[in-house]
Amino acid sequence: MSWDREKMCLRASKELKDGDYVNLGIGMPTLVANYISQDLNVTLQSENGMLGMGPFPLKGEEDADLINAGKQTITSLPESSYFSSADSFAMIRGGHIDLSILGAMEVSSKGDLANWMIPGKMVKGMGGAMDLVAGVKKVIVLMDHNAKDGSPKILNSCSLPLTGKEVVDLIITNLGVFEINNGIKLLEYAENVSKEEIIKKTGAEVLFTN
Amino acid sequence: MSWDREKMCLRASKELKDGDYVNLGIGMPTLVANYISQDLNVTLQSENGMLGMGPFPLKGEEDADLINAGKQTITSLPESSYFSSADSFAMIRGGHIDLSILGAMEVSSKGDLANWMIPGKMVKGMGGAMDLVAGVKKVIVLMDHNAKDGSPKILNSCSLPLTGKEVVDLIITNLGVFEINNGIKLLEYAENVSKEEIIKKTGAEVLFTN
């Protein structure tokens, strides 16, 4: 069984607290926005220079001057503000963003993250990912537990070039929620996932307390 | 004879070129603004966060939120802009200001400047002077040639703590105009000032070419 994408996003959204300023990475992390409780006051940052990101526009209401870091058209909110790239990354680097949720190719048991290049393939660039993982207070990886070929993405050490060293705090996959703190500890099983399945599908030792 | 303060300011104003962005120090340098030719487009910067400084206000029109670096009430102009102290000194440090005119206690023949403290007396602080002399493209000292007790202020080396090392480009005093460029060179005599008077009143060797 395990969690589908919707359940993964829903579970990730539970990490957001009232008053948080949050940066959501490109891909699945972007979808987490759809699951944020209406009771929470959460402000989304977009690293190309915006705080208070609103939903995608209605058709015909898009504005070429208003995009997010994934170059998608977005909208503003009454509390929005715009700023330069230098000011945006001062905000990120300075530790003012509470939470960042990103995708990953590999995560190590020490919290090393690889999500920007595969040697031999065309390098697209790291964009703002290295700044986010180095600067944001809490970094959550949201990803499938295994690659398409079934190989584990949680490893003792990353084989791909790193995006950041010892930067990941929490991993949410289709199999469960894992904390990184002197190794990897299972916090929560996804539905109908067994300890054995996690052990089999993980490339690093996992500490189970339940 | 020599130049009086008015003539010194007038002479200093001739160093301003069309299109220049200029920072004028506290005291006599501030007065130079009154002598700038109307034919020139010169923009005055105030390091507390303003570009395009206007004249002092009329009585009753002063605004407590609008002051210059000497804490004097000032006015704005149609082209004015305001910015933070960090942005102001980024402008100064980054070499974007063309010219700074400052007072001095001592200047050395190498262009060292001392104008911020006298050991044993209360230290008021350097304010923005160290940033200005380090960052502005051209630094002009406007001062009396000698101290009140008659001692020379242009010296082989400064005895007072420095504001900046090898930073002064030009000195304008009541006795004339001096260029600093591998030593001190007289560029221009003030009215009725002789070579002998300059030699007598200067604590460093002066190169005369006329």
Next chain:
Amino acid sequence: MYKKNYKKIYNSPEESLKDILFDGMTIMSGGFGLCGLPENLILAIKKSGVTNLSVISNNAGTEGFGLGLLLETRQIKKAISSYVGENKLFEKQYLSGEIELEFNPQGTLAERIRAGGAGIPAFFTATGVGTVVSKNKETRFFNEKEYVMETGLVADLAIVKAWKGDEAGNLVFRKTARNFNPIMATAGKITVVEVEELLSVGELDPDQIHTPGIYVNRIIKGDNYSKAIENLTVREK
């Protein structure tokens, strides 16, 4: 209906500070001379009696104004400033050894604060090379020019004065009252702001916000601004 609760608005300067002040703390205070001072917050700090403060501020106020108020009550142990020449009481306390003083060039002070807020632990500047400012600091040549390394500054608390602010903490400053305020807002572990006008979200233009709300933890509407003028200078018509 837009009804987010930002939980940033406090009813008085005292309330906005009471659970965050402690003896020996470091406080940044915005303002240049008496311009753009967080007057109400300074008064509340005075009333609180918190002591042994390290204060980072461009100036030390004048007697009876600004940080001068905290000198009267001997609450300040150390000051990091660029210019304190307007305050005789400061001079007296400094000469008697009651107060410690660290001078920074004004631009270096501003950049250290900006760096502190931006996660930059150190940077190089040409300001102060060859002067007492670079003594005992690392210097280095880049492109044949010498620079000195300066470090970022943060504070336990930043107190800031803005012109307008909204419920989300977005701020707009007025004229040269901006000065050190926006950078200090970024460098306080906690930032408390007083404004002349407290607005609802949506009343400020998102393109025109000087300080985004993320930097503002608490906000109050200030009262009774004295807005003293230190050096009134007028021209003849």
Next chain:
Amino acid sequence: MYKKNYKKIYNSPEESLKDILFDGMTIMSGGFGLCGLPENLILAIKKSGVTNLSVISNNAGTEGFGLGLLLETRQIKKAISSYVGENKLFEKQYLSGEIELEFNPQGTLAERIRAGGAGIPAFFTATGVGTVVSKNKETRFFNEKEYVMETGLVADLAIVKAWKGDEAGNLVFRKTARNFNPIMATAGKITVVEVEELLSVGELDPDQIHTPGIYVNRIIKGDNYSKAIENLTVREK
């Protein structure tokens, strides 16, 4: 009557650039993706035929847009960027060795440009520590955390797109089209700006100017903005 002549206004992109372009120069170009691009100035650079350019820009445009136009004509020798994933032509030229590429993390790139404009030759950041980005660079611990030293960036020319600008060169940007534009304006030895609306001095509020005129050497009114959208995304009602 206010009749200062700032001598900054040029009549066309070609005129604004013609005496300042040279082969092998370094050009910074504002914009994020296709948002806030100096479209007219890029076209004029293309037409000029200047070659062997080093280009500093967050992205490399797409095929037919932005800096992609200068790839078609093989005018770019080297790019300093944070992300070039949208451009297949870039990929082709990079893999064939025609073009040199230096990746910078986006925040490091932004800060290097800001530092270049602010007279800061180098600074420390935690971004990239332990990755290829910090390879062969000095790293150092501050408060038990490791940082890497990065250097300031300047360019022979910065091309910038603003929303509104006045005769004195004061600029205002619109929404996320601001991005790298204001910092690049500070880091060009010469900065040329194109705006959608060219105003007289006095039409902009001095409190609301994003880029003070001192940073702007030349300004033109741009025409025919395509303002292409790279990734149109809409929601259902």
